[in-house]
Amino acid sequence: MTSGSNPTRPSVLGGPAVILVDPQLGENIGAAARAMLNCGLTDLRLVRPRDGWPNERAVASASGATEVLDRARLFERVEDAVADLRFVLATTSRERGQIKRILTPRVAAAEMRLRWDRDEPSGVMFGPERTGLFNDDIALADAVLSVPLNPAFSSLNLAQAVLLIGYEWFQTAAAVPERTMHLGQTRPASKAELHNLFEHLEAELDACGFFSTPDKRPSMVRNIRNLFQRAEMTEQEVRTFHGILAGLTGRRKPPARD
Amino acid sequence: MTSGSNPTRPSVLGGPAVILVDPQLGENIGAAARAMLNCGLTDLRLVRPRDGWPNERAVASASGATEVLDRARLFERVEDAVADLRFVLATTSRERGQIKRILTPRVAAAEMRLRWDRDEPSGVMFGPERTGLFNDDIALADAVLSVPLNPAFSSLNLAQAVLLIGYEWFQTAAAVPERTMHLGQTRPASKAELHNLFEHLEAELDACGFFSTPDKRPSMVRNIRNLFQRAEMTEQEVRTFHGILAGLTGRRKPPARD
Numbered sequence: 159m160t161s162g163s164n165p166t167r168p169s170v171l172g173g174p175a176v177i178l179v180d181p182q183l184g185e186n187i188g189a190a191a192r193a194m195l196n197c198g199l200t201d202l203r204l205v206r207p208r209d210g211w212p213n214e215r216a217v218a219s220a221s222g223a224t225e226v227l228d229r230a231r232l233f234e235r236v237e238d239a240v241a242d243l244r245f246v247l248a249t250t251s252r253e254r255g256q257i258k259r260i261l262t263p264r265v266a267a268a269e270m271r272l273r274w275d276r277d278e279p280s281g282v283m284f285g286p287e288r289t290g291l292f293n294d295d296i297a298l299a300d301a302v303l304s305v306p307l308n309p310a311f312s313s314l315n316l317a318q319a320v321l322l323i324g325y326e327w328f329q330t331a332a333a334v335p336e337r338t339m340h341l342g343q344t345r346p347a348s349k350a351e352l353h354n355l356f357e358h359l360e361a362e363l364d365a366c367g368f369f370s371t372p373d374k375r376p377s378m379v380r381n382i383r384n385l386f387q388r389a390e391m392t393e394q395e396v397r398t399f400h401g402i403l404a405g406l407t408g409r410r411k412p413p414a415r416d
Numbered sequence: 417m418t419s420g421s422n423p424t425r426p427s428v429l430g431g432p433a434v435i436l437v438d439p440q441l442g443e444n445i446g447a448a449a450r451a452m453l454n455c456g457l458t459d460l461r462l463v464r465p466r467d468g469w470p471n472e473r474a475v476a477s478a479s480g481a482t483e484v485l486d487r488a489r490l491f492e493r494v495e496d497a498v499a500d501l502r503f504v505l506a507t508t509s510r511e512r513g514q515i516k517r518i519l520t521p522r523v524a525a526a527e528m529r530l531r532w533d534r535d536e537p538s539g540v541m542f543g544p545e546r547t548g549l550f551n552d553d554i555a556l557a558d559a560v561l562s563v564p565l566n567p568a569f570s571s572l573n574l575a576q577a578v579l580l581i582g583y584e585w586f587q588t589a590a591a592v593p594e595r596t597m598h599l600g601q602t603r604p605a606s607k608a609e610l611h612n613l614f615e616h617l618e619a620e621l622d623a624c625g626f627f628s629t630p631d632k633r634p635s636m637v638r639n640i641r642n643l644f645q646r647a648e649m650t651e652q653e654v655r656t657f658h659g660i661l662a663g664l665t666g667r668r669k670p671p672a673r674d
Binding site (some may be wrong): 193195197198215221222223253255262264284305306307311312313314317318323325328329346351359361362365367368378379382385386388389390391395398399401402403405406407408 | 451453454455456467479480481509520523531563564566567569570571572575576579583586599600602613617621623625626629636639641643644646647648649650652653656657659660663665666
């Protein structure tokens, strides 16, 4: 599909992707690009920038970080923007009631560094300036990233949020995090593989009438997705689960597995 | 003069002073005040602000952090602005050839916290936007504070520099849980509830012939159980999953359980 199939690490710089979902002002995109480059981050992904792309005001406010803007990639859907990633964080400032791990920038940076060193790309999603990320986008993330700040005055602008997370990333260059998971022969599932599994499961649940109340479907889907996100599934497990679904619904033989 | 002589800690807020020396644009003073309040800092000191004080543009860019601007104190000389402090840091981005300790924001924050807990006030000086601090001002500091960033692109604006240092200060307050998960109305599933779900799932997988090779069954069961264990399921999610199994296998009601 995209670079998920690319086994080589992109470059010396690079680091985790910054995914801006529905960003509004070009100025903020430019300032975010500047903050990224301050921290050695260059993988900028834009989902539906409101004022189009490229954007002159972004260039003006990037203070020379044009290499980040020039390489920015455009996406129509969040799912596509994160498809090649193995670990995705959603920045939120408010409690959203989704059952997910909540990481500080420091812990998140350590975890992304660990994955980076294993050639597993990560990304951090930021929502539109006014509203923040929507619940359905948060449900696509492995965990929530929240910056501990003065609870009485915690609102950050977009570039500052990017800067704090990028800063923690940059500080990990020498740090050695401790959390590991033994993966054996397999690897973490890509987000595209996971989304594919979600769609398979949800299609079967629709088919069997599991969602008895239509207006509850969106929140139930989010809850189920969050459950699987938290499990940090491997590619092998995603295949196994496709097989389980096929077996339980009696549609066909489960796909090959071992 | 200030909290240094106060035996009790002033308040939850307060913290080290931020001393802006010859700040140029009111916008930057306002943005710095906002970044301060984000991090619980309220002691702003201005030395010779170029465009006078008070400053409307500072208010406009403070995004509501007016309590910091209202309390800001004006000074004609750096010496006076730091007179009551016990520990003063000078931010610089360039090597200045002065023989001083160079601290990262993290180390500086830890040191300022230590002193704060002993009621010894600290402060951090920031120079004018274009040039940074002059050597004579740096000579008034106990140590230099330098932010480790991409050496090829390390220039920060004033508010961002304030934010990074304030952020590190705020993180030293500790009691910030490193890893939390919001559970809402539900609670983590008990192991008995989880085992009950395992048995339900495995019984259905046996019934549909999913385990085609009997000698592989034990390891497959272990792998599936591990996947669900890692998800740290809630009691609510366990019930949802019983419902999913009942739905997928075509039973109207999920089997009795509890």
